[in-house]
Amino acid sequence: MIEQAYDVVVVGGGPAGLAAAVSASDNGALRVLVIERDRELGGILQQCIHNGFGLHRFQQELTGPGYAGRYIRMVGERPNIAVLLDTMVLSVAGDKTILAVNPRDGLLKITAAAVVFAMGCRERTRGAIRIPGSRPAGVFTAGAAQRMVNMEGYLPGKKIVILGSGDIGLIMARRLSLEGCDVKAVLEIMPYSNGLTRNVVQCLEDFGIPLHLSHTVVGVHGKDRVTGITCAKVDDALRPVPGSEFDLECDCLLLSVGLIPENELSGDLGIEMDGLTGGPVVDQLRQTSLPGFFAAGNVVHVHDLVDFVSEEGETAGKYAARHACGLSSSVGRLARIMASDGVRTAVPQVVRLDDVRTAPVRLYMRVARPERRVTLRLLSNSELLLERVLPVAKPGEMVVADIPADKLRAIGDVVTVVLRRQGGEQGE
Amino acid sequence: MNKQEEKRRISCIVCPLSCVGEVSIADGKITGMAGFSCPRGQDYAREEVTAPKRTLTSTVRISGGRLPLLPVVSRQPLPKDKIMACAGCLSTVAVSAPVREGDVIVADILGLGVDVVASRDMTAREEPPGGMMG
Numbered sequence: 325m326i327e328q329a330y331d332v333v334v335v336g337g338g339p340a341g342l343a344a345a346v347s348a349s350d351n352g353a354l355r356v357l358v359i360e361r362d363r364e365l366g367g368i369l370q371q372c373i374h375n376g377f378g379l380h381r382f383q384q385e386l387t388g389p390g391y392a393g394r395y396i397r398m399v400g401e402r403p404n405i406a407v408l409l410d411t412m413v414l415s416v417a418g419d420k421t422i423l424a425v426n427p428r429d430g431l432l433k434i435t436a437a438a439v440v441f442a443m444g445c446r447e448r449t450r451g452a453i454r455i456p457g458s459r460p461a462g463v464f465t466a467g468a469a470q471r472m473v474n475m476e477g478y479l480p481g482k483k484i485v486i487l488g489s490g491d492i493g494l495i496m497a498r499r500l501s502l503e504g505c506d507v508k509a510v511l512e513i514m515p516y517s518n519g520l521t522r523n524v525v526q527c528l529e530d531f532g533i534p535l536h537l538s539h540t541v542v543g544v545h546g547k548d549r550v551t552g553i554t555c556a557k558v559d560d561a562l563r564p565v566p567g568s569e570f571d572l573e574c575d576c577l578l579l580s581v582g583l584i585p586e587n588e589l590s591g592d593l594g595i596e597m598d599g600l601t602g603g604p605v606v607d608q609l610r611q612t613s614l615p616g617f618f619a620a621g622n623v624v625h626v627h628d629l630v631d632f633v634s635e636e637g638e639t640a641g642k643y644a645a646r647h648a649c650g651l652s653s654s655v656g657r658l659a660r661i662m663a664s665d666g667v668r669t670a671v672p673q674v675v676r677l678d679d680v681r682t683a684p685v686r687l688y689m690r691v692a693r694p695e696r697r698v699t700l701r702l703l704s705n706s707e708l709l710l711e712r713v714l715p716v717a718k719p720g721e722m723v724v725a726d727i728p729a730d731k732l733r734a735i736g737d738v739v740t741v742v743l744r745r746q747g748g749e750q751g752e
Numbered sequence: 753m754n755k756q757e758e759k760r761r762i763s764c765i766v767c768p769l770s771c772v773g774e775v776s777i778a779d780g781k782i783t784g785m786a787g788f789s790c791p792r793g794q795d796y797a798r799e800e801v802t803a804p805k806r807t808l809t810s811t812v813r814i815s816g817g818r819l820p821l822l823p824v825v826s827r828q829p830l831p832k833d834k835i836m837a838c839a840g841c842l843s844t845v846a847v848s849a850p851v852r853e854g855d856v857i858v859a860d861i862l863g864l865g866v867d868v869v870a871s872r873d874m875t876a877r878e879e880p881p882g883g884m885m886g
Contacts, residue, residue, distance in 0.1 A: 364818075373823035373871060374809045387809055387825050389872035393853055474811055477820040502810055502839040521772065522765035526806065530832065721770070 325431045330357040330406075331648035332641065333422060333436035335413050335589065338367020339630050340621025341442030342395035343637030344644065348440070349402045353645035356405045357434065359424055361412045365399065366392030367444060369630065371471045374495055376522070380631035391630060408432070416589050420616060437648035438616045440640050441590050441604070445583040445622040447492075453581050455487075457544030460551075466492040466580035473499055481576020485553055486510045487541050489517040489524070490720070491628070493580025498527035507531070508572050511539040511555050513562055516694050518720040520628065541577065542569060550575050583626045590619065600669045601625035607658070607674040608685045610640035615652070618644045625671045625688065628722050632688065659704070659735045661687065666743035667700075668692045668719070675739065677732060684726040689741060691717040699744045700725060705736040717743070757783065762800050764793040775801050805829035809871070810842045812857055817849030817874040824857050825871040830864055838862060849876040 331353040334341045337360030345358045364370065369377070372388030379385060382394065399405050411426040422434040447465040462481055464472075469480040470492065484505050486493045489512040497507045510528060515538050517524050528535050536555070542564050543554035557568035585603040596605045596613035603624040604612040610620050620640035621633040646652075656678025663670040670689045689700075695717045702710040702725070709731045717723060727739075757778045764771040773787030775797050782801065788794045799805060807829045814822040830838055838861050845858055851874045858868040 370872070373811065373825075375807050375825055385807070387823060387871040389823050390825075390853060393872055474823060475819055475821055477813070502808075502836070504840075504843075521763045521770035525763045526765050530806065530835075716772075 325433050326429050327433045327435075328357070329435045330355045331437045332356045332440060332644045333420075333434055333438075334358045334440040334442055334641070335416070335422075336360065336367065336442035336444060336621075336623070337362070337365040337407065337409075338442060338444050338621065339369055339392065339395065339633045340444070340623070340637035340640070341367070341440065342392075342399055343634040344440040344442055344618075344620055344641030345405050346395065346398045346402065347638040347641030348438075348645040348648075349405050349641075351642040351645040352649045353438075353641075354404055356402075357436075358399065358405065358407045359411050359413055359422070359434075360407065360409050363410055365396045365407065365409070368467065371467070371474045372495075373474045374499075377630050380629065381634055388630075395634070413589060416593060418593060418614065438618065438644035440637075440644050441587075441612075441617065441619040441623050442621050442637060442640075443586040443589065443623045445585045445602075445626055448579070448582040448584060450579060452584075453579070455541050455544060457541075457553075458546060460544065460546035460549050462546070462550035462576045463544065464576070464578055466490075466496045466578045469496055469576075469578050470499070473503060479503060479505065480578065481550070481574070482506065483508060483574040484576045484578060485541075485555075485572050485574045486578045486580060488512065488580035488582070489519050489535060489537075490580040490582065491519045491523050493578060494519045494523040494527040496578055496580070497533050498531060501531045501533070507533050508574055509534045509536055509555075511536050511541060513538070513540045513558055516718075520720060540564065544577060545571075550577055553577055583622065585623045585626065587623060590617070590623070593617065598625075598669070598671075598673055600663075601671060601673075603671075605673045606671065607676045608639075608672045609643040609676065610636060610672070611643060611647075611676075616644075616647050618647075625669060625690075627688075628720065632722070632724070659737055659739055661739050661741060663689065663741050666692050666695065666698070667723075667741045670741050675727075675732070675735065677735060682729055684729050685732065686724060686726050687741070689723040689725070691719055691723065691743060694718050695743060695745070697746050699746065701742050701744060702727060702739055703742070704734065704739045707734050709734065709739065713746075714743075760801055762797045764788060764796050766790075766792045766796045773797055777801060804832040806832050806835055808835055808838050808842075808868070810839055812842055813846040814851065814874055815846060815848050816876050817851070818877055819874065822847060822851055822857070822874050823871045824868050826861070827867045827869050830861070830866055834862060834864060838864075838868075842868065849874050 332348040369388035369392035377391040414423045420436045424432045472478040552573045556564040618640040620636040656676040659675045700712045776784035808826040811821040855870045
């Protein structure tokens with residue numbers, strides 16, 4: 325068995341992992357390794373051939389492969405970053421020993437001084453949302469279809485129905501229309517779309533594709549292949565309304581019904597997890613509850629912008645390198661960030677107070693439901709740390725706010741994040 | 753003289769901030785604009801009501817490459833009503849590896865004055881696959 329030792333090992337070669345590796349290399353780690361299970365670096369960006377990436381980071385609109393290519397080149401320019409492709413990590417032990425396997429080297433035993441988890445997320449499947457009906461071929465997640473259409477050269481079907489109006493579903497509606505498919509409809513169980521407005525406009529309205537809000541799939545028909553679906557309106561409790569059913573003929577059903585951070589490795593280690601984000605609890609250095617284990621990107625919480633994924637990767641890589649160099653970052657008093665009153669999740673969940681006196685702490689939050697004209701408030705020890713008026717807040721778009729460095733001293737053991745409707749009423 | 757003023761709500765698609773602004777139009781001319789937080793958004797809204805444009809991203813077949821498809825992007829936005837025709841044109845195109853990001857795949861597509869370029873590098877299949885580097 326091949327045995328190797330590194331300062332920082334990054335699990336996952338997508339945008340979070342690549343940024344972490346570059347940053348670890350730039351912050352003192354002498355030997356850095358990126359382990360990627362796919363045939364090349366870049367992660368899911370390689371199948372996201374649409375544009376709109378990199379506006380914050382590169383001040384221009386790039387495609388997914390264009391954005392990935394920039395980071396792949398940055399990794400290539402740093403000779404102290406090694407890359408293992410086609411390599412699956414089997415286990416990570418608490419002493420930072422990693423077992424991985426690939427067809428070229430067989431089993432590999434890799435030791436690290438610090439580990440960055442950057443495994444991204446996976447899509448919820450038909451089983452996860454329990455759609456009734458038969459089990460024919462032709463039901464795919466939207467991301468799987470995206471890889472087929474954009475990288476492998478296959479179409480998942482010709483007559484398409486999409487369940488879920490998340491960004492991937494919307495983008496696939498446009499993509500399949502451009503490829504000549506007949507996209508019949510997009511169904512959304514919520515009374516609002518979970519996708520970015522730009523995607524509702526550019527991917528549905530441009531192509532005249534109907535979006536049925538408050539609708540879901542209640543039946544899948546066909547024996548060998550999908551021949552159609554039955555959909556129905558749902559009530560306020562998201563239950564199908566009897567009598568509202570109608571059929572759509574199709575040979576393909578795409579599911580875009582949510583993403584789940586991929587934390588099998590982190591979960592096995594007993595790292596503290598956040599039940600709402602689905603990722604590990606991290607501090608502002610992106611260190612998990614286990615010293616020396618860091619996490620970044622969609623493995624922590626599902627992002628809407630890759631630019632923020634890169635930023636998080638940079639942070640995790642930097643502090644992983646410092647940990648590996650013996651400049652430990654696991655000391656200091658901890659304050660908990662508690663999301664409530666209309667704020668669903670906040671990352672980081674923990675602020676470490678001895679490492680941050682000079683730097684503001686950036687919070688990434690998701691709201692529970694669409695709101696107009698609300699005030700975001702951060703409170704600790706009944707002192708107002710931050711107040712921001714949000715003209716619009718949507719569950720699909722992250723709210724970003726910085727706790728100023730000079731306010732950090734006033735923080736107690738708990739920071740509460742709340743939304744207030746204007747007029748003092750709770751945003752609920 | 754009653755000037756007929758029309759207001760159109762425009763959801764800006766330039767960046768993910770997704771500003772929703774309002775454009776006032778009278779006698780076919782833009783008379784006012786509100787709600788866009790940057791000049792790029794204002795430019796977009798102006799264009800959206802006069803001559804809407806979209807960036808086209810798609811794929812073309814590539815032979816001898818490590819993958820069977822090459823992603824491409826129009827270097828500038830194209831007229832919205834020509835997008836399907838341009839996509840149809842790209843479905844007939846095939847190139848050979850290797851290709852570098854930015855290489856012109858279709859010059860001046862449909863005579864619209866816009867080049868369609870590769871949006872990633874695609875090495876040839878013979879080139880050694882990336883194993884252990886560095």
